[in-house]
Amino acid sequence: MxxxxxxxxxxxxxxxxxxxxxxxxxxxxxxxxxxxxxxxxxxxxxxxxxxxxxxxxxxxxxxxxxxxxxxxxxxxxxxIATPGGAMGALMRLQVAAHGFPVDDIVRTRLVLEASVADDLARAHPKPDLSAADLLLDAMDDGALTPAEFLALDAQFHLALAEASGNQVITATMAGLRSGIEGYVLAGHDRIADWHETSARLRGEHRGVVAAIREGDAPLARTRIHDHISGYYAEISPDR
Missing domain, CATH: 1.10.10.10 (Winged helix-like DNA-binding domain superfamily/Winged helix DNA-binding domain)
Known part of the structure; x- marks a missing residue:
């Protein structure tokens, strides 16, 4: 055989x-x-x-x-993802080699992803968000483990960057991915009710996409900022 x-x-x-x-x-x-x-x-x-x-x-x-x-x-x-470019792979190696502080990763995410949400909401014609939609549907599967859910979550954020068409931001987000997955998964044990938190995260994801599709850039920026900072606050050991 x-x-x-x-x-x-x-x-x-x-x-x-x-x-x-x-x-x-x-x-x-x-x-x-x-x-x-x-x-x-x-x-x-x-x-x-x-x-x-x-x-x-x-x-x-x-x-x-x-x-x-x-x-x-x-x-x-x-x-959890589809094949990407080599630049993202190089960024992933850079992140792995230097072990950037979580606070720095979160601050970078807030800057990059707020810009992505703003650009997507203002874009004409409207951006193709089908990859993000697919990931949102995948995250609705109740059989996912927290690790699987959070890996798909990280890919959702990368899919928004890819939809923006900005190759530098996309490569940077792809490079940060392992760092993002690392801190969100490491903090999972501090969440009292994973079912409640995962349901909230799914709702927040869909809220960001809805604001983008409605062309409401300020709301899209606010929602993505609150989504990222809210989860980090929830899992932070200093909270």
Whole structure:
């Protein structure tokens, strides 16, 4: 069987990587979807399960999937993003190398994302927010773990930056992503009622998108600012 035999010479894991990326780019897979299990991918592509695992590690390092161990409904790999540019990858390495302070990341988010919301609300013609809509729908899934929800949340904010068309802001947001995910997930344990908080976050996301679609730039700026600063205040150890 494919899963039990050694891979042929060469990097067989690249075949798995290219297969998953092709499905992402074609729209066959989208944020919120789960990948087939290791055994199924191994059989489908004719590579060893070790190659599948290696490809999944690379995809997770790229920020495209999040994996969870176990055998329950939340186990396996969930899609959290679609392939982006190399500049974002370089920024991610920069953030990882320097370990920027959380306060600095939050302040940077407030500046960048308020500008993005303002630009999107003022844009003519109206921006394409279909990627953000898809992520909002994915976050409505009650079976998501907090880690999966927060990974999709981070991708939602990146999707707004991408919709703005500003490549520098998009790359910067992509680079900050690991830092953003890190602090929002680390603070999860300080939330008394995750169900209530996640419901509020979903409502705030939709409120931002609604203000953008209505062309109300001041309201869009206020909503995104309050959304980011409100969650940070909730999880801050100093509150």
């Amino acid at each position: 494919p899963g039990d035999t050694p891979d042929a010479p060469g990097r067989a894991w690249q075949a798995v990587l290219e297969h998953v990326e092709a499905r992402l780019l074609s729209g066959d897979l989208a944020p919120g979807d789960r990948l087939p299990g290791e055994r199924a991918l191994s059989a489908e592509l004719g590579v060893g399960r070790s190659s599948v695992r290696e490809a999944l590690r690379v995809l997770e390092a790229m920020g495209l999937i999040r994996t969870a161990a176990g055998s329950g409904p939340s186990a396996g790999a969930i899609i």
